[in-house]
Amino acid sequence: MNDVYKSPESNLEVDKYQSLVIKLLKEQSIILALLSALFGTVAMLVALSLAPGIVPLFVFVLPGLVSGILIKLLGRPIKLVYRFVPRLICGVIVLVWFSLDGVTIHTVLLPFLNILACLAISRRNLNYEEEKAIYKYKHGLIKL
16 A cells, blocks of 8 residues: 555756856856956056057057956856957957057957957866866756
């Protein structure tokens, strides 16, 4: 008689990778990433404009590097969209900044280099377990 009734089994157990993905996705913030890109780019461009003619031209890639570091630390992006939009903001700011002096090859080249630097630096460092969880999430092995 006791074999007839079985208590229902719960599906509430969460896989450790699923909880890790949920935690990582909640940590990323597009607003903080945009604000850090805006602040980092403008602050570095203002700092570099205080010494016109003294700094070499390749130093103007620093706004992309600084904003990439700030995006990495404050925005904590996992998805590519969370890294793509702030880097475009960085590139547009640098484009507008250099187009104020007139359109030259530097007007096109430096924003592109800043976009690449910002994208390369803004990738968040993850440990092995987090990388494995994100891999499973991207390939559909984990459902949220």
